[in-house]
Amino acid sequence: xxxxxxxxxxxxxxxxxxxxxxxxxxxxxxxxxxxxxxxxxxxxxxxxxxxxxxxxxxxxxxxxxxxxxxxxxxxxxxxxxxxxxxxxxxxxxxxxxxxxxxxxxxxxxxxxxxxxxxxxxxxxxxxxxxxxxxxxxxxxxxxxxxxxxxxxxxxxxxxxxxxxxxxxxxxxxxxxxxxxxxxxxxxxxxxxxxxxxxxxxxxxxxxxxxxxxxxxxxxxxxxxxxxxxxxxxxxxxxxxxxxxxxxxxxxxxxxxxxxxxxxxxxxxxxxxxxxxxxxx
Amino acid sequence: xxxxxxxxxxxxxxxxxxxxxxxxxxxxxxxxxxxxxxxxxxxxxxxxxxxxxxxxxxxxxxxxxxxxxxxxxxxxxxxxxxxxxxxxxxxxxxxxxxxxxxxxxxxxxxxxxxxxxxxxxxxxxxxxxxxxxxxxxxxxxxxxxxxxxxxxxxxxxxxxxxxxxxxxxxxxxxxxxxxxxxxxxxxxxxxxxxxxxxxxxxxxxxxxxxxxxxxxxxxxxxxxxxxxxxxxxxxxxxxxxxxxxxxxxxxxxxxxxxxxxxxxxxxxx
Ligand SMILES: Nc1ncnc2c1ncn2[C@@H]1O[C@H](COP(=O)(O)OP(=O)(O)O)[C@@H](O)[C@H]1O
Ligand SMILES: [Mg+2]
Numbered sequence: 001x002x003x004x005x006x007x008x009x010x011x012x013x014x015x016x017x018x019x020x021x022x023x024x025x026x027x028x029x030x031x032x033x034x035x036x037x038x039x040x041x042x043x044x045x046x047x048x049x050x051x052x053x054x055x056x057x058x059x060x061x062x063x064x065x066x067x068x069x070x071x072x073x074x075x076x077x078x079x080x081x082x083x084x085x086x087x088x089x090x091x092x093x094x095x096x097x098x099x100x101x102x103x104x105x106x107x108x109x110x111x112x113x114x115x116x117x118x119x120x121x122x123x124x125x126x127x128x129x130x131x132x133x134x135x136x137x138x139x140x141x142x143x144x145x146x147x148x149x150x151x152x153x154x155x156x157x158x159x160x161x162x163x164x165x166x167x168x169x170x171x172x173x174x175x176x177x178x179x180x181x182x183x184x185x186x187x188x189x190x191x192x193x194x195x196x197x198x199x200x201x202x203x204x205x206x207x208x209x210x211x212x213x214x215x216x217x218x219x220x221x222x223x224x225x226x227x228x229x230x231x232x233x234x235x236x237x238x239x240x241x242x243x244x245x246x247x248x249x250x251x252x253x254x255x256x257x258x259x260x261x262x263x264x265x266x267x268x269x270x271x272x273x274x275x276x277x278x279x280x
Numbered sequence: 281x282x283x284x285x286x287x288x289x290x291x292x293x294x295x296x297x298x299x300x301x302x303x304x305x306x307x308x309x310x311x312x313x314x315x316x317x318x319x320x321x322x323x324x325x326x327x328x329x330x331x332x333x334x335x336x337x338x339x340x341x342x343x344x345x346x347x348x349x350x351x352x353x354x355x356x357x358x359x360x361x362x363x364x365x366x367x368x369x370x371x372x373x374x375x376x377x378x379x380x381x382x383x384x385x386x387x388x389x390x391x392x393x394x395x396x397x398x399x400x401x402x403x404x405x406x407x408x409x410x411x412x413x414x415x416x417x418x419x420x421x422x423x424x425x426x427x428x429x430x431x432x433x434x435x436x437x438x439x440x441x442x443x444x445x446x447x448x449x450x451x452x453x454x455x456x457x458x459x460x461x462x463x464x465x466x467x468x469x470x471x472x473x474x475x476x477x478x479x480x481x482x483x484x485x486x487x488x489x490x491x492x493x494x495x496x497x498x499x500x501x502x503x504x505x506x507x508x509x510x511x512x513x514x515x516x517x518x519x520x521x522x523x524x525x526x527x528x529x530x531x532x533x534x535x536x537x538x539x540x541x542x543x544x545x546x547x548x549x
Contacts, residue, residue, distance in 0.1 A: 065459075066455060088459075096453065098474070110460045113460055
């Protein structure tokens with residue numbers, strides 16, 4: 001019996017194997033994701049980091065099943081992802097709350113789709129709203145909340161469906177640094193509370209080191225895996241870890257890899273801007 | 281909801297400086313409206329007393345008010361009002377339901393949209409009343425032919441406005457629905473419809489306007505009940521104060537319905 005449980009534990013929650021995604025054709029062909037492989041263990045927090053335009057959102061959409069047409073495989077158990085999978089819960093980079101629903105109705109949305117009876121879904125939604133610290137805003141509409149609060153609503157809405165794998169695409173990109181650190185604390189806390197397997201897509205280095213067990217560093221165009229770094233900072237972790245020496249080492253080490261890619265990305269977007277400029 | 285009201289209140293009172301420098305306040309706007317209304321009434325009364333027009337063409341305000349008073353206690357008026365209201369409401373319900381469905385289908389399917397857009401687009405501004413004889417042949421001289429015609433005119437307004445609203449939906453909300461594996465029906469009822477409630481309500485407002493016009497017009501042509509029929513009767517009696525009294529009531533009711541739906545649409549932000 002215990003051997004079986006051991007086996008399940010050892011099995012990765014998700015395996016990304018040799019994934020390739022190209023857009024367009026001919027001269028316009030862009031390889032957004034180029035032979036990317038890595039896996040995520042049960043209960044693990046993995047970040048994918050890379051400069052803008054390196055194919056992170058493309059990878060996010062593939063894993064989320066919103067981009068079914070790709071090469072290679074993303075496996076959950078023995079299923080290859082080609083459509084949204086019930087085990088995966090997505091949190092999007094963009095503002096994605098429903099403006100016509102108040103906070104609790106927003107969070108209860110996935111349960112409503114599953115046909116969970118009203119009183120139960122309100123209870124469950126309440127639990128996760130509490131978890132993200134919005135208990136006193138349940139009846140407010142998104143337009144009455146700050147950007148950070150709306151992003152927490154989106155996170156609670158995804159958590160309420162109790163996904164085996166939480167998949168987030170730069171959920172804090174639009175937030176200021178302080179809010180970002182504090183929300184990071186919330187995420188760490190939730191992840192530890194639920195033993196939540198999480199894949200975070202980000203371009204923010206401190207965020208990645210603060211939160212992750214492992215970081216997948218991507219190259220800029222084509223988006224390949226440059227390196228995978230284990231983050232052996234102690235858990236439980238809070239944003240205080242940001243001040244520690246070990247944290248600084250990790251940041252410096254990964255920045256070394258990232259700088260080169262970010263520089264290429266910057267040069268690329270500058271020459272693109274110049275091309276646009278010369279075209280008038 | 282109370283909180284929304286509180287937060288939006290200042291915006292509505294916004295004191296934007298007008299070009300002339302005088303601040304645009306709700307009060308000033310109201311004042312201008314009242315002055316305009318009073319001026320129209322004064323000119324009317326002046327023309328009526330000048331004797332420039334033949335007999336009853338421009339009856340005095342006091343006679344119109346007296347007719348209005350009589351009309352408002354006349355059971356025949358209420359019977360006709362009921363007929364017209366029911367015809368309009370039914371035609372709007374049918375036209376709007378079909379219009380929303382058409383709009384969603386066209387909006388969701390680029391191929392169908394391209395195929396059908398010219399029909400919806402170029403047919404919608406044609407005057408429906410020319411189809412009235414056809415409707416009479418199909419549906420008879422009773423309320424059914426008016427309802428059919430009214431539904432047809434409301435249909436186009438709602439379909440066009442829904443299709444346009446469909447294309448303006450924030451794509452991220454659709455991706456959220458897909459990521460939670462919403463069924464087609466759930467996508468339609470829990471995402472598309474609520475996301476389009478403002479354009480749909482605006483389409484219904486426009487549709488109601490054309491439905492009222494079409495129903496009244498059809499009633500004036502061929503019928504034995506309804507406000508349109510009543511207008512023609514009053515007209516053949518050359519009862520001008522009575523005619524104006526009915527028109528005032530029709531304007532008031534149409535305006536009130538319009539304001540109500542407009543208010544609903546504005547609240548949904
Ligand atoms: N639907 C698409 N069609 C064409 N090109 C796309 C599409 N989506 C993304 N790309 C291209 O793929 C590359 C990676 O984009 P993306 O995955 O959004 O990067 P990131 O999220 O890392 O900023 C970019 O060059 C982008 O222009
Ligand atoms: Mg992105």
